[in-house]
Amino acid sequence: MPYEHTTASTTPATRYGDPVLYPTAVQQPLMLPAELPPGVEMVILPGGIRTLAYTQPPAAPAATVAAQPIPAWAKTTALLAPTIGGGVAAAGFGISYAAPGLIAMTEALWAAIALIAAGVIAPALLRTTRKAGNRSAPVQHITQNISASGMFGRASGTVNNR
Template sequence: MGRRQPLRPNPHFALRALRRAPPPPPPPATPAEPSPVPVPVQRIPVWAKTTALLAPTVGGGIGAASIGLAYAAPGLIALTEALWAAVALIAAGGAALFLGRARRTPGSTHITQHITATGLFGRATGSTVHHR
């Protein structure tokens, strides 16, 4: 007896095995109930999760701010009245200074400036005219 040859893979062996295999059974003619189509799972984006978590926080902050403003309303009204009174006082003081200064000087000096420029970013040139 001779020596046996080692086994080597035969590429045609798989094809012969497939040819000898029985054909698959035919599909049923009419299925009684259609099989449900699987829905692909979609991941929730990170920005949507972040927004969903921030929404109650922002809403709670707005609610707390509205409660705080409701308690502070009388003080805020008094504060705005005090600020308007300060504005009126400053305006009256400025008017008094302006009128007092206008009475002291007999003649006022008028200054006129003539400025010209060419283009949007052109260099401006000008002259000053003193009127007495």
């Protein structure tokens, strides 16, 4: 691939760090110190350039607050806080140990409630079904008499329907 011929540049090449030459210097109008607004001052930068800059106003002296005594209720609360926290922690620890027993007791309580409910509801249901079902036929009583004589005697019996 053939290379094309290039012509030399007429501007000199600048390297990194070389000072930049400005063709013309810009003249800024100067302000009198009386014309400067509050908080703006004329400063000289490290390169020797003078410019306007905003400045921080001087910090106002901090007002010192006199130490006040701690109220009695605050001291009492501060002393009670660890005690209450310790009591809550001990209660949680005890409940964690008692949890299996509490679960067993609740299951036993539910079983007792179910037993009581069955004891109350079952007879009421039996009464209502017995009254409705026995209106057509009277109740029959069956008696049975069995007797036997001797150790190896034969048993005999009678069945009476009344």
